[in-house]
Amino acid sequence: MRILRGIGWDNIRCMGPLRAGADIWRDRTGVDIHWEARSLRDFGDQQLDHLARSFDLLSIDHPFVGTIAETRSLSPLDEVVPADVLDELARDSIGLSHASYTYGGVQWALATDAACQVAALRDDLLLSDVPLTWDDVISLAQESPGRVALPLTPADAISSYLTLLANSGSPAPASNERFADPVAGLRALKILCTLSAYGNSEAFAMNPPTLLEHMSTTNEIIYIPLTFGYTNYSRPASTAARIRFADIPSDGSGPVGSVLGGAGLAVSAHSAHKEEAATFAAWLTGADAQRTVVVPAGGQPGSRAAWLDPDLDTLTGGFLSGTRETIEHAYLRPREPWWPPFQLAAGELLNQELRRRPDPDDVYRQLEHLYRTAHSE
Numbered sequence: 001m002r003i004l005r006g007i008g009w010d011n012i013r014c015m016g017p018l019r020a021g022a023d024i025w026r027d028r029t030g031v032d033i034h035w036e037a038r039s040l041r042d043f044g045d046q047q048l049d050h051l052a053r054s055f056d057l058l059s060i061d062h063p064f065v066g067t068i069a070e071t072r073s074l075s076p077l078d079e080v081v082p083a084d085v086l087d088e089l090a091r092d093s094i095g096l097s098h099a100s101y102t103y104g105g106v107q108w109a110l111a112t113d114a115a116c117q118v119a120a121l122r123d124d125l126l127l128s129d130v131p132l133t134w135d136d137v138i139s140l141a142q143e144s145p146g147r148v149a150l151p152l153t154p155a156d157a158i159s160s161y162l163t164l165l166a167n168s169g170s171p172a173p174a175s176n177e178r179f180a181d182p183v184a185g186l187r188a189l190k191i192l193c194t195l196s197a198y199g200n201s202e203a204f205a206m207n208p209p210t211l212l213e214h215m216s217t218t219n220e221i222i223y224i225p226l227t228f229g230y231t232n233y234s235r236p237a238s239t240a241a242r243i244r245f246a247d248i249p250s251d252g253s254g255p256v257g258s259v260l261g262g263a264g265l266a267v268s269a270h271s272a273h274k275e276e277a278a279t280f281a282a283w284l285t286g287a288d289a290q291r292t293v294v295v296p297a298g299g300q301p302g303s304r305a306a307w308l309d310p311d312l313d314t315l316t317g318g319f320l321s322g323t324r325e326t327i328e329h330a331y332l333r334p335r336e337p338w339w340p341p342f343q344l345a346a347g348e349l350l351n352q353e354l355r356r357r358p359d360p361d362d363v364y365r366q367l368e369h370l371y372r373t374a375h376s377e
Helices: 012-029 040-045 064-072 083-091 136-143 155-167 182-198 202-204 208-217 276-287 286-296 310-315 319-328 339-354 359-375
Strands: 001-007 031-038 057-060 110-113 118-119 223-230 244-246 263-267
Touching: 001 012, 001 040, 001 276, 012 110, 012 276, 012 286, 031 276, 040 155, 057 064, 057 276, 064 339, 083 118, 110 276, 110 286, 118 155, 118 319, 136 182, 136 223, 155 182, 155 223, 155 339, 182 339, 182 359, 202 208, 202 319, 208 223, 244 319, 263 276, 276 286, 310 319, 339 359
Parallel strands: 001 031, 001 057
Antiparallel strands: 057 263, 110 263, 118 223, 118 244
């Protein structure tokens, strides 16, 4: 039996489908895939060169594709996946999920998982109307101190800033010289400052799954306006209090501009089994496996057909229908090689500054300086 090695990230949303798929694949083909997991933080921040030397298959975050194109640490999938298969995956993609892994005319990964920032609420605790605008969100936060929260780890703080910018109609970067439009940037920072001041003080160390776990196992949090979604908290089979996921609030143009997340399966350039690894990746991202393997195993599909499947919507407690408009209009982050280190530095700056209730103008200036430095290198 041939054995391949793969690495995902440590959550059922990722590892459940990868391991369930590997079990089926082993029975079908005799190829066994051993999966390991890294942390969610490493998934979003860790460079891939070293990992690519140790694994055949890697679950990756799309902002790294510019760096990948430069280093060639991963294999161009156009060379090992038939064109008609790639075309079908592109047609079936939810939003920009498939396109997010296309860079420089090359497909570097396949969207096994799709996500973006969405809203989360406890219907049993939220006694007022669900906020529809950012003014509504701020009013709720001020009326219920500590009960409206945002995950504010560095990765989540910068993601929320980016979502607020794009939701206002001014996505970043505004230009080569300026990261954010001054009016939109200051408004976004004022919203973040207000929500962090009235929110849960522990959220600075919480990523989406830890904040959602806290929301589902205590009665402290009633509403989260921006968090990457996890269907395991909305599924009827959940043993904790169920969370309902919904489209994000609007700054006037609907639930647009949410930061696109998700995960793609990529093949190492160092693998001795590129074709076998790519064949598995293409199968698991196909519409049939997305419906019958990925979602039942705890995943969030990259396949639009799966998002439109009423049975899967019921299985996920309405997650798919409740957030589909947001993901269809999500914002694609820059993917050039300068972006990952800038995103990390900007997120760390926001995380540190929001803890001390800063002057938004000062934070804006610091972020713009970081951008000019990163963009000029």
